Amino acid sequence: MSAPEETVLRAEREGTTLVITIDRPKARNSVNLAVAEGIAAALEELDGDDDLVTGILTGAGGFFSAGMDLKAFLRGERPHVGDRGFAGITQRPPSKPIIAAVEGPALAGGCELVLSCDLVVASEEASFGIPEVKRGLAAAAGGLMRLPTRIPRTVAMELALTGDPMSAADAHRWGLVNHLTAPGGALDGARELAGRIGANGPLAVRASKQVIVSSPDWSSDEAWRRQGEILGPVLSSDDAREGAAAFAEKRAPVWKGR
Structure with missing residues (x-):
């Protein structure tokens, strides 16, 4: 054996x-x-x-x-x-x-x-x-x-x-x-x-890391566009709406990762 x-x-x-x-x-x-x-x-x-x-x-x-x-x-x-x-x-x-x-x-x-x-x-x-x-x-x-x-x-x-x-x-x-x-x-x-x-929104956490890691390689001309490509889906996500609703309703958010 x-x-x-x-x-x-x-x-x-x-x-x-x-x-x-x-x-x-x-x-x-x-x-x-x-x-x-x-x-x-x-x-x-x-x-x-x-x-x-x-x-x-x-x-x-x-x-x-x-x-x-x-x-x-x-x-x-x-x-x-x-x-x-x-x-x-x-x-x-x-x-x-x-x-x-x-x-x-x-x-x-x-x-x-x-x-x-x-x-x-x-x-x-x-x-x-x-x-x-x-x-x-x-x-x-x-x-x-x-x-x-x-x-x-x-x-x-x-x-x-x-x-x-x-x-x-x-x-x-x-x-x-x-x-x-x-x-x-x-x-x-x-x-x-x-x-x-x-405890935070998982999509927002992942995208925030991506911008911080990637942005030093971006030129000033492309920076805002590249950031928008990464953060746009986060800002229009179900989690973004849930975060706003939870804040307004004074409760903890329930994230779905979408």
Whole structure:
């Protein structure tokens, strides 16, 4: 009888949120192909299910992720999945909002996982870094492109060129982290944030993310047109009418996602 396959990732529904947990604590939640494929499959579920509004990405055992599993890499594994890229997320994140819940270190590819998320809740003991240059490598899974859009360019440059880590307090001060929690509280903090997002109209939430993510690439001549193409269906939706009616009637809205 063959040995049962190791569980390396869990995807669990909690109301309108899908909690995705990298579950390789003995390997510091490093990303091998199985983890990448699991994340990609979970994101397909998140994007494809109208009952889900947000996702949370976290790591088990008090460690977010050390990035790519170098032992698996030396065996020939490449933890990339189709057009979603490294770890099944860095090149094509989900269309719905996803929150990183960070306990402990998020380093190298682990930091690039964080940067692929829209919001970050971190323990005061968390740390972030792209130390690839210390090994003669470079952060090629989006870190060098995304980090300067999330924190000041000069701070990002220092992190990239020295490879030194950044504390959770500094990450919060520079705007990478939305909320700090006590040690052990990052996932609950992310759940609370996801709940506040999930209380809103799902069409509006998804479209709002799309405009924020896409608009930096729009020229001034096309910006209003492109925004209108995305938001027009939201403003004419049943949910928009329900939101207005609920406000007028002083009751909680009942969203239908259409």
